[in-house]
Amino acid sequence: MRADHPKLKKLEPPKLTLADRFFLPQVAAGLLVTGRHIFGVAFQDKAITVQYPEVQHVPSPVYRGVHRLNKDEEGRPKCVACMLCATACPAHCIDIVGATAPETWPDREKYPESFVIDELRCIYCGMCEEACPVEAIELTGLYDLTGLSREEMIFDKTKLLSVFDATRDAEPMKYTTPPPGPSGQTQLLDSPIA
Ligand code: SF4
Numbered sequence: 001m002r003a004d005h006p007k008l009k010k011l012e013p014p015k016l017t018l019a020d021r022f023f024l025p026q027v028a029a030g031l032l033v034t035g036r037h038i039f040g041v042a043f044q045d046k047a048i049t050v051q052y053p054e055v056q057h058v059p060s061p062v063y064r065g066v067h068r069l070n071k072d073e074e075g076r077p078k079c080v081a082c083m084l085c086a087t088a089c090p091a092h093c094i095d096i097v098g099a100t101a102p103e104t105w106p107d108r109e110k111y112p113e114s115f116v117i118d119e120l121r122c123i124y125c126g127m128c129e130e131a132c133p134v135e136a137i138e139l140t141g142l143y144d145l146t147g148l149s150r151e152e153m154i155f156d157k158t159k160l161l162s163v164f165d166a167t168r169d170a171e172p173m174k175y176t177t178p179p180p181g182p183s184g185q186t187q188l189l190d191s192p193i194a
């Protein structure tokens, strides 16, 4: 479009006052927000911090934390190694090796011989849970996930099943009270990575 085109609109930059030039309205608005928080904590008991780990934070009912691999009534992993979760995962952090199911498991063709999630690469989007046709993988409300090495944060099948054992009674995505261990941390990492 030419610079002298009749439909061309020329916009003039808004005129700034002296206060605008020194960002005084924005600074005042920011101080107002800070003051409101200080007043709320000091006089209205609206503290938003907790003395963790003595006091456990209760996450939102839709918080997406550590994964769990669910078991069926017979204690077997529900997973049928269909790979849909790994395909849906945008972070490519699920690695599954499927194998032919034992003959004593007539209700499925395959099962996951190996099931690994890299909890450090995961972005906790929940796509794997959405994709799973048999509700075998779910995100729990567990948030106190720590490790001393990257390897510790790579969860294998045993660990993922142990998360299920620790959160067995929780509704998916509605987990509210993490069971604390001796140090206040949830005890999940009791099994070595295979
Ligand atoms: S929560 Fe998202 S990023 Fe994490 S494993 Fe599932 S699909 Fe992948």
Ligand code: SF4
Binding pocket: 078, 079, 080, 081, 082, 083, 084, 085, 086, 096, 131, 132, 133, 134, 135, 136, 137
């Ligand atoms: S967890 Fe669900 S989606 Fe993923 S491989 Fe197993 S059955 Fe398929």
